[in-house]
Amino acid sequence: MRLRWGKNNIAFMVLFLVVVAIGIWIENQYYLQVMTFIGINTLLALGLNMLMGYAGQISLGHAAFYGLGAYTSAILSVHYNVCPWLALLGAVLTVSLIAFVIGMPTLKLSGYYLGMGTLGFGMVVHVLFREWSTLTGGASGFVGIPPLELGPISFLSIRNYFYLVWFILLASMVICRRLIDSRIGRALRSIHDSEHAARAVGVDTENLKLMIFVFSAAMSAVAGFLYAHFVSFISPGSFGFLASIRMVTMVVIGGMASIWGALLGASLLTLLPEWLHAFADYEMVVYGAVLMLVMILLPQGLTRGLMDIYERSRK
Amino acid sequence: MSDRENNPELSFLRIDNVSKTFGGVQAAQDISFKVSRENIVGLIGPNGAGKTTLFNLITGVYTPDNGKIFFGQAEIQGRKISTLVKMGIARTFQNVELFENMTVVENVMVGQHVRTMCGFWGAVLRLPGMLREEKQSRIDALDLLEFVGLENVADRRSSELPFGWQRLLEIARAMASKPKMLLLDEPAAGLNAVETAHLAELLVKIRALGITLLLVEHDMSLTMEISDRIVVLDQGRLLAHGTPREVQQDEAVMTAYLGKA
Numbered sequence: 001m002r003l004r005w006g007k008n009n010i011a012f013m014v015l016f017l018v019v020v021a022i023g024i025w026i027e028n029q030y031y032l033q034v035m036t037f038i039g040i041n042t043l044l045a046l047g048l049n050m051l052m053g054y055a056g057q058i059s060l061g062h063a064a065f066y067g068l069g070a071y072t073s074a075i076l077s078v079h080y081n082v083c084p085w086l087a088l089l090g091a092v093l094t095v096s097l098i099a100f101v102i103g104m105p106t107l108k109l110s111g112y113y114l115g116m117g118t119l120g121f122g123m124v125v126h127v128l129f130r131e132w133s134t135l136t137g138g139a140s141g142f143v144g145i146p147p148l149e150l151g152p153i154s155f156l157s158i159r160n161y162f163y164l165v166w167f168i169l170l171a172s173m174v175i176c177r178r179l180i181d182s183r184i185g186r187a188l189r190s191i192h193d194s195e196h197a198a199r200a201v202g203v204d205t206e207n208l209k210l211m212i213f214v215f216s217a218a219m220s221a222v223a224g225f226l227y228a229h230f231v232s233f234i235s236p237g238s239f240g241f242l243a244s245i246r247m248v249t250m251v252v253i254g255g256m257a258s259i260w261g262a263l264l265g266a267s268l269l270t271l272l273p274e275w276l277h278a279f280a281d282y283e284m285v286v287y288g289a290v291l292m293l294v295m296i297l298l299p300q301g302l303t304r305g306l307m308d309i310y311e312r313s314r315k
Numbered sequence: 316m317s318d319r320e321n322n323p324e325l326s327f328l329r330i331d332n333v334s335k336t337f338g339g340v341q342a343a344q345d346i347s348f349k350v351s352r353e354n355i356v357g358l359i360g361p362n363g364a365g366k367t368t369l370f371n372l373i374t375g376v377y378t379p380d381n382g383k384i385f386f387g388q389a390e391i392q393g394r395k396i397s398t399l400v401k402m403g404i405a406r407t408f409q410n411v412e413l414f415e416n417m418t419v420v421e422n423v424m425v426g427q428h429v430r431t432m433c434g435f436w437g438a439v440l441r442l443p444g445m446l447r448e449e450k451q452s453r454i455d456a457l458d459l460l461e462f463v464g465l466e467n468v469a470d471r472r473s474s475e476l477p478f479g480w481q482r483l484l485e486i487a488r489a490m491a492s493k494p495k496m497l498l499l500d501e502p503a504a505g506l507n508a509v510e511t512a513h514l515a516e517l518l519v520k521i522r523a524l525g526i527t528l529l530l531v532e533h534d535m536s537l538t539m540e541i542s543d544r545i546v547v548l549d550q551g552r553l554l555a556h557g558t559p560r561e562v563q564q565d566e567a568v569m570t571a572y573l574g575k576a
Contacts, residue, residue, distance in 0.1 A: 175439050178438055178439050178441060179435070179438050179439060181438075182433055182437070182438030182445070182449070183424075183427075183428065183431050183433040183438065183448075183449070183452070184433065184434065184435060184438050185438070186417070186421055186424055186425050186428075187425060187428055189414065189416065189417055189421075190414045190417065190425045192416070193413075193414035193415050193416050193417065194412050194413070194414060194415075196412060197408065197412035197413070197414065198414075198425070199396050199397070200374070200376075200396065200400075200406055200408070200412075201400065201405070201425055201426050201428060201429075201488060201489070201491075201492060202396065202397045202400030202401060202428050202429035202492055203397065203425065203428050204395070204397045211435065215435075257416075
């Protein structure tokens with residue numbers, strides 16, 4: 001256990017240095033922008049992985065929390081002139097409360113039924129974004145979300161925004177790692193392996209599932225906040241069913257129950273469309289084919305798969 | 316284990332006219348008996364006699380339709396399972412149910428869940444109290460593994476263990492909640508003779524710690540050998556209750572097991 005903590009600390013340090021180095025050396029605005037999106041998506045995948053990979057509870061409606069975070073922050077800062085950082089707090093609290101209320105009945109379900117329940121929730125929220133146009137701008141979207149600034153630092157600069165996103169992400173990764181390596185994390189993993197036995201040894205599975213659901217939703221809300229103030233324009237399309245599925249795909253492709261899996265999965269799914277522009281009309285076909293190939297060749301996801309390949313090559 | 320000794324009544328289980336019906340099938344019918352502390356009580360009966368139902372009633376998986384269950388002074392029917400575990404009732408399963416993707420020692424540490432405190436913020440902020448608890452938790456878990464004889468495989472994945480060891484691990488996990496009463500559902504099923512003998516020794520050792528044991532078991536020689544009391548069920552009803560010797564000579568029991576003469 002001690003050894004694993006040590007390894008993880010080193011890995012986090014390396015990632016930190018890589019992030020700093022990228023910020024210093026890379027001048028290309030487009031690369032920095034893509035990297036920022038990778039950060040936001042990793043945050044999403046990380047939150048969902050806590051729920052799916054560790055606690056074993058599926059959610060097919062997580063983009064709703066992402067969207068609720070984005071819209072709450074946008075509405076607060078534009079319609080009510082709230083300082084964006086307070087709007088972040090408002091968004092996280094609102095989304096946590098909604099996740100709590102939704103999670104209470106929904107998490108009594110499991111397996112396919114939980115999938116359907118969360119799917120329904122995601123669709124309802126998506127319709128809300130589209131139809132409540134006085135507040136959300138409706139289908140044409142919400143424009144003019146103010147950029148972030150912190151004292152003298154303006155996050156209008158893509159480089160600064162890149163740093164902001166990745167530092168928040170790194171902090172979240174450390175928080176998740178600590179949570180997993182604790183009593184709470186063990187209880188979560190026990191639910192994943194056998195909910196029946198977890199309950200029998202005294203784990204309050206209902207409460208714990210609700211807690212991790214809220215936590216995971218709150219992380220999505222932070223990602224939503226970061227997204228909204230980065231692109232300054234949001235529309236319902238970014239938070240629909242497909243966005244939820246994309247989040248699930250990131251988790252599965254990257255590797256369930258793995259913090260680094262979230263990073264790999266989110267990177268691949270963010271980069272692929274960028275790389276595949278060359279295929280023009282066939283973009284989606286190639287995209288799908290790549291995902292299928294990964295799943296066929298590395299069914300445990302990228303993290304496990306790459307580790308297995310590495311170990312095999314050493315022998 | 317000293318807090319247990321200070322409270323002699325607390326490990327006293329009383330089943331009082333308990334009934335449970337499943338869609339017209341009387342799985343338990345007016346069952347009443349008492350269990351004294353620090354006894355090994357064998358629960359026997361033919362298939363479908365209602366042994367597992369009774370287990371699930373005591374451990375809070377089911378709520379009885381009628382009747383009461385007392386643990387110490389407290390009425391426990393209908394309470395949350397986690398509350399019952401906290402009160403001191405632990406169990407194992409007929410088909411071993413371990414946390415397969417976790418290591419052996421982690422399985423035992425999950426068993427300590429109700430005896431440890433660390434919550435969300437403690438874990439995230441790595442508070443000193445949490446680190447101390449975590450360290451102690453691991454030491455206690457390793458002690459328990461030594462107690463059942465699995466200290467050498469503490470960091471293996473639990474699914475890699477041979478079946479007999481998985482049974483022992485499940486017992487260690489149940490013991491981790493510091494129970495006053497331990498319910499074992501067919502602990503010898505699937506074990507060979509050597510393993511069964513080791514199990515018998517272990518159960519007697521557990522009783523010596525002041526823990527009351529209630530076990531469902533098909534292995535008659537094991538049950539009769541180590542039990543202080545035997546409870547016989549048949550078709551959801553209590554057939555007999557007494558020492559192994561009394562039960563073996565009971566006419567109703569002989570009829571149920573051997574058929575009418």
